[in-house]
Amino acid sequence: MPSDFISNLYVFILAGFVGFELIKRVSPLLHTPLMSLTNALDAIVVVAAIIIAGRHETRLSVILGLIAVSASFSNMVGGFFITDRMLRMFKTGKPKKS
Amino acid sequence: MPSDFISNLYVFILAGFVGFELIKRVSPLLHTPLMSLTNALDAIVVVAAIIIAGRHETRLSVILGLIAVSASFSNMVGGFFITDRMLRMFKTGKPKKS
Amino acid sequence: MSQAQILQLIDASYIVAVVLFILAIKWLSSPASARRGVLVGEIAAALAVGATLFDPQVVAYKWIIITLIIGAGIGIPLGMVKMTAVPQRTALSHAFGALSAAMIGIAEYYVGIPHVTRFGMGEIGLEVIIGSLTFTGSLIAAGKLQEILPQRPIVYKGQNFVSLSVLAAAILLAIALVVNPEQPYLFPAMVVVSLTFGVLLVTPIGGADMPTVISLLNSYAGFSAALLGFVLNNKLLVVAGALDGSSGFILSVIMCKAMNRSFTNVMFGAFGQVQTSSAAAAEERTVRSASAEEAAGILEAANKVVIVPGYGMAVAQAQHKVRELYDALTKRGIDVRFGIHPVAGRMPGHMNVLLAEADIPYDRLMEMDQINSDLPQTDVALIIGANDVTNPAARTDKGSPIYGMPIIDVDKARTVMVIKRSMNPGFAGIDNPLYYLDHTLMLFGDAKNFVGEIVRELSGGGQH
Amino acid sequence: MSQAQILQLIDASYIVAVVLFILAIKWLSSPASARRGVLVGEIAAALAVGATLFDPQVVAYKWIIITLIIGAGIGIPLGMVKMTAVPQRTALSHAFGALSAAMIGIAEYYVGIPHVTRFGMGEIGLEVIIGSLTFTGSLIAAGKLQEILPQRPIVYKGQNFVSLSVLAAAILLAIALVVNPEQPYLFPAMVVVSLTFGVLLVTPIGGADMPTVISLLNSYAGFSAALLGFVLNNKLLVVAGALDGSSGFILSVIMCKAMNRSFTNVMFGAFGQVQTSSAAAAEERTVRSASAEEAAGILEAANKVVIVPGYGMAVAQAQHKVRELYDALTKRGIDVRFGIHPVAGRMPGHMNVLLAEADIPYDRLMEMDQINSDLPQTDVALIIGANDVTNPAARTDKGSPIYGMPIIDVDKARTVMVIKRSMNPGFAGIDNPLYYLDHTLMLFGDAKNFVGEIVRELSGGGQH
């Protein structure tokens, strides 16, 4: 096992625990926004896509990379956009809270 | 910044979040055992001590390492021991729970 | 600035992004802080993307900028879809996410050979398999939810066997590649087989199980991103993927619990085939139905009303009419609250979003347990396009497919009124004894129109 | 087994250990699962230590085994101390932990030079500074708690200035070493200065603030371990250290909140100097005191009794007598519960442990908020060796040093009885208006004896 793998494994396990502890406490009220937000965060793969496409190695890698760029970036934009749209709709009856 | 440092930093930050989320939910009832348990876990530095002492490089490093071995191992043994002793004392009135 | 410095800045910005990502999810946990969560998420994403553009490896910008703009062009409309279309939008976004993960993995492979190590090959293989099957699987799911594809499960004999052997084939190809990464023709084969498996996996699943499937695909998408992080040794991806993965996983567990069903049952149970038999048995027993006018009268007489919305409210787009009803009743000093079942509708939190869209304050939306303790003291339970989530058979009838599923105990209320178009069953395809109780009134009609009529009655003039 | 394989197994076992460590803390959160938590913690530790012994780098075993045995020999007695000695034991264990962290850091430096990089030097320097100051600081804290050293803060003019400049010196030395790690004589200097700073840091702090200080030192010990993990690139240490560090930090925050004081005030406030002034003012006002017999009578007449224990119960070792009292009263069908203030006693959870030791079921131990809502319906509040945590001045008297500290509102009970030896103030050194209320009875005497007498009265025979 290369040492990179080991340290990535640590990061993965720990991030998994963090995610688990945080997400199981998200109020059911917000489960739909939760889905779209995590989507948007996941779309951070765009950084990898940018590098692949930007390295300009083979025609194939560039094309695949560019597809990945637009696919994931559309997720990022759309995900944040719709999440915020949904959350703006949540209002409390009692004056000033959210 | 060497790359090892970066990955250790990730691990540190994530572990910090995990610790924070978990520990702030420990019932005040158990704050004393919590202290002694985390102590015992912290005593895991003994593994580093064992390696330093075991590598047998300089007389100084061996001596310091051996001091570290007994200091931290005493924490490990004592910490687990007293934590369990305390927890054994916690009994509920209602039959069977803990 | 020297290359080394730039790389350090990129590293630093990624670490900051990771922290902000975690805070984003932390703050999403309550409506009060949720929007702050989105904001930091956006900042983090902008930071990471911005920093990456300065990466010395990136030499060609023109097309990246163009594709980024294209991406934004696709993303914005997808961010503006109607709330009722959110499920299919979500499925589609999983497809996109998985697509890019797969694309990058494939590119890595072809750029890498002949220098791909066995270990690296293993990582890439796994990543590409999961990415590909999630891609096609999510597309099918989106199709079913958009009702382009048939909603009901498409099943044939020995299909689970076929699907699983296709999966096995994909894995075997991956193993073969690990043994010797130097076989470029095996790689495309693996991709194709994985894509096929995605299709086979989702097609046989009934439309109403899609939400669970979506969340499951959500976690796959997340894990493929995390795996990509392993392949590229990019910890930002590992963290983001792990967060997304665990979120999808937890949501699907919650759903399965709320439906009292197991993963395997959802994935391979081919749930939701029309079972007219039980529905037929219904006809004998008598049902009392009522008009909008009568319904309005009963509501006016009540002090405490609980409204239980369901999938039907979503399809009928009735949420705004429901809001009008809520206003009319509260204006009369009647206490109106909403009982939200965790799996009411077609995705977790579906009802909350719709009602919030109609400006109903979220502190009026009660979770199942809260509302169940109040229902016995409730005068009227008004069910709007909900069915399974109110089916008492889940409590009583051991034989019922939904037996054991926690439900909203509307039958405990003094009067029960049910708005739906017919006696047809809900997605579980089973009859609902609730409709035959003496204190139940059926209000037949489309949710939107019927609620509209009630509102008109309440606002005095029933003349039309 | 090949070296590479062994190293992989060690890596694997460390990862498993990390997961188990996290589960250990997760399960500690509730009494029901807490012991399981300890168990997995032990398994993880055994696994990690066991695996490490096979590390190919380890060539000399004899002395390691011997020192391990010595360590166990020290640890076991330290694990058997009386519950009242737990605070000093904890302080001592921080000292040990910090000691080993520092030792290893120092060894790394001398083994490393002349090949220590600047970055590595920075890590080592920081690690050794924190380790050393935590070592001496914890020793002083332990000494104060064990009352070997004077409890009350030792202060002189401009002392904060002196302490901080010593710290500055340590940091400057570290920086000098980073600039050029090749100056072996600077390194010992840095260690000595850091050790000195630890002493200066804790000596001026009052004995009763030690618990906060302990938790703070706890987090330092944790962070030095984590830093050591950075130095040795050992992620197991990083995680364990981070967990320990955050735990110590959170506990000290909780304590400061519960005392309504800031970190800086605790660290540099030199809190708890005797302030007889206010105590003197007391004498004028009248106090009603009562005998064990009267107290017993009042308790017998009550339906709901709340017992509020404090530091006094700990010093008097009265918990077992209190248990007898609890039994005697519950036998009479009286509802007895305990109101536990978060900072009652001398460490967080102190009272819970003592009462649990005396076999009082933990579901009778109520947190401050729970009990406060019940106190108005309580017949008798019996305070045993508690003072500050019951001082109404915290609610009313803006001038009081503890103003704003949340307290247990015993004064709301119908009758208040206070067992303490005198009118002397508690650690905050301030007078307690509670004692002058009309419905307050002072029961003067040592907690253990007095409770014993009450029990004897209750069990009929007061003749002795």
Ligand SMILES: NC(=O)c1ccc[n+]([C@@H]2O[C@H](COP(=O)([O-])OP(=O)(O)OC[C@H]3O[C@@H](n4cnc5c(N)ncnc54)[C@H](OP(=O)(O)O)[C@@H]3O)[C@@H](O)[C@H]2O)c1
């Ligand atoms: N939310 C989730 O995450 C999730 C996930 C997986 C599965 N599910 C399943 O989805 C179901 C959700 O339960 P549910 O009670 O919300 O929905 P349901 O059980 O599917 O029932 C919806 C009812 O609404 C009525 N309806 C449909 N269109 C209507 C319209 N235009 N106007 C008025 N009524 C209309 C239908 O009756 P008519 O045809 O007679 O009008 C139908 O009986 C549960 O079985 C749950 O297990 C949900």
Ligand SMILES: NC(=O)c1ccc[n+]([C@@H]2O[C@H](COP(=O)([O-])OP(=O)(O)OC[C@H]3O[C@@H](n4cnc5c(N)ncnc54)[C@H](OP(=O)(O)O)[C@@H]3O)[C@@H](O)[C@H]2O)c1
């Ligand atoms: N728990 C923590 O983590 C923590 C941390 C930091 C600070 N503190 C501080 O410690 C204090 C704890 O409050 P507390 O009310 O528990 O204790 P306290 O305010 O210190 O009062 C203890 C009382 O017990 C009495 N006492 C002493 N020995 C006794 C004996 N043998 N028999 C009977 N009574 C005896 C003393 O009065 P007599 O001398 O008249 O008997 C004293 O007034 C708080 O001020 C808190 O801020 C606690």
